[in-house]
Amino acid sequence: MSTTACAAQQIITLYSDLALNPHKDFGWDKGIENARNQGYKEEWIKQLPAGVWDYCAAVGNPFSLGEIPTGSTVLDLGCGAGVDVCVAALLVGESGKVIGVDITPLMVETAKRHAAEANLHNVQVVEATLESLPFEDESVDIIISNGAINLTSSKEKVFAEAFRVLRPKGKLYFADMIKRSDIQASACCSQDSWADCVAGTLEKACLLAQISGAGFSDAQCMGHTHYTTSASTIGATFRAVKKG
Ligand SMILES: C[S@@+](CC[C@H](N)C(=O)[O-])C[C@H]1O[C@@H](n2cnc3c(N)ncnc32)[C@H](O)[C@@H]1O
Secondary structure (H helix, E strand, C coil): CCHHHHHHHHHHHHHHHHHHCCCCCCCCCCCHHHHHHCCCCHHHHHHCCHHHHCCCCCCCCHHHCCCCCCCCEEEEECCCCCHHHHHHHHHHCCCCEEEEEECCHHHHHHHHHHHHHCCCCCEEEEECECCECCCCCCCEEEEEEECCHHHCCCHHHHHHHHHHHEEEEEEEEEEEEEECCCCCHHHCCCHHHHHHCCCCCCEHHHHHHHHHHCCCEEEEEEEECCCCCCCCEEEEEEEEECCC
């Protein structure tokens, strides 16, 4: 099996386990306390079923990075069990639309179930890879993502796809794990830790260069979060715009 196929299989195995066992300890923060620590609003916490929040593996809060206007179309890359999909659906309202994409079939099923349980009818969840999005050019207004891009085999392809599907003036708001620049590479990890959001992380400057390289303007790191997946990684939030 190639390294890429092997990493994808590790990801599907790990996140299927999470889909089936939300209370299991995987070694990283999740659940409603994690949502509160990341600044998710109490009004969202109250509006969604408690079971949805059990799955919140957010490494940061993409909703802190800019407005999500009513009526907009939002795409969540690596939506997992659909926590951010459901929050975005509350924000865009019935005149808007939210699409979640995930590689793990059991996560897609779980996200669909959560949207139905939350009575959100403006949600679509699709099984696909972030490196090859099954959507038309210039078809979404805002892309969000949380803890998923570091897991992908080619971040360049992911940002190129994000740029392609965004409309002019579209926004990219995401949180992700990055590699700490003050830790030696040798202190980092093997391919075995890819699915745990360690081995696939890049340093901030490298990630920003890849975002800009895909065509985005004003790529910025907005700060670090409390989240860690190893001694060599830290959560961070990013935003960029596709200039019109
Ligand atoms: C750490 S979880 C985060 C889930 C969710 N965003 C959250 O905040 O709770 C990462 C998710 O990304 C998905 N994923 C990883 N690599 C992917 C890829 N190449 N294409 C699509 N989804 C991917 C995994 O299946 C998993 O559900």
